[in-house]
Amino acid sequence: QSVLTQPPSASGTPGQRVTISCSGSRSNxxxxxxxxxxxLPGTAPKLLIYKNNERPSGVPDRFSxxxxxxxxxxxxxxxxxxxxxxxxxxxxxxSLSGGVFGGGTKLTVL
Amino acid sequence: QLQLQESGPGLVKPSETLSLTCTVSGGSISxxxxxxxxxxxxxxxxxxxxxxxxxxxxxxxxxxxKSRVAISVDTSKNHFSLKLSSVTAADTAVYYCxxxxxxxxxxxxxxxxxxxVTVSS
Numbered sequence: 425q426s427v428l429t430q431p432p433s434a435s436g437t438p439g440q441r442v443t444i445s446c447s448g449s450r451s452n453x454x455x456x457x458x459x460x461x462x463x464l465p466g467t468a469p470k471l472l473i474y475k476n477n478e479r480p481s482g483v484p485d486r487f488s489x490x491x492x493x494x495x496x497x498x499x500x501x502x503x504x505x506x507x508x509x510x511x512x513x514x515x516x517x518x519s520l521s522g523g524v525f526g527g528g529t530k531l532t533v534l
Numbered sequence: 535q536l537q538l539q540e541s542g543p544g545l546v547k548p549s550e551t552l553s554l555t556c557t558v559s560g561g562s563i564s565x566x567x568x569x570x571x572x573x574x575x576x577x578x579x580x581x582x583x584x585x586x587x588x589x590x591x592x593x594x595x596x597x598x599x600k601s602r603v604a605i606s607v608d609t610s611k612n613h614f615s616l617k618l619s620s621v622t623a624a625d626t627a628v629y630y631c632x633x634x635x636x637x638x639x640x641x642x643x644x645x646x647x648x649x650x651v652t653v654s655s
Contacts, residue, residue: 426580459641461581468630469573469581471643480643512581514640522596523571523583523640 427452428513428526435532441501444529446513448494452524456516458496460489463510463528472511473498500531508533536561538631538646546625546653552618556631556646557611564589564609569634571642572605572616574627582627586634587614594638621653 429447436442446458460473471480473489476496488499500507513526542554556570563570571586585595587605595603599618607614618625628650632642 457639457641459639461642468645468648469642470645471641474635474641474643514581516638516640520597521594521638522598523638525581525583525640528580 426527427517427520427524428515430511430513430526430529432527433530433532435534436500436503437534438503438505440503441499442503442531444498444500444511444513444531446496446498446526448496448515448524450494451519452494452515452517453491453496454494455518458489458491459514460487460498461512461514463512465509469512503533505533507531536633536644538633538644540629540631540646540649542649542651544650544652546621546651547655548622548653549620552616552621552625552629552651552653554616554629554631554649554651555613556615557613558633559612563607563612563614567635569637570607570614571632571634573630573632573642573645574625575630575648576624576627583640584616584618584629588637623653625651626653627651 457475461469462472463469476491477489517524569586572584587593602619604617628648630648632645635641
């Protein structure tokens, strides 16, 4: 049972817009920044979004993040086949005094 | 370009100590701006933060693993290390090292490629 809650799966067709949610509490998402990681099959996770909605250099602007209260979302527009991956949200949890991750969402491009 | 590479035994016996090293290249581990962390991923499962260290040796650990974890740093070799004691099959996972961009953030970039450690007799 992960501290941050994500749907286990999501899907969309090429060109569509897909949203992945991440639900937490005041001690994690509510009080701290949210980060998103993309894990392509058989590879290490890669930072996709930092500080709720900032994109690292090289990440396409098709990817965007948002946060409201104790929830966050990752949106992917203009879906492409290469976006098929696992996506994880992450934050610091003040109550646990530790970093926490969501359980991950497997995105399938139909 | 900063790169991290994990190394260590791929097989550890139950009750023994898992030891891994992360070698940093393309940058100094002594940079005052960053921390260095370990994260693991059991096969087919999600990510779990293990702990992080600053170049001066200051550490912070996942409370659920704290009694068994020790992370150390060797600035002369530009690497940091993980020791996890009294391992069981539940500790079988891919272990990643990564740079943590700010204190107590869970903001990791970049990551090493990961190394699979299997706990089995």
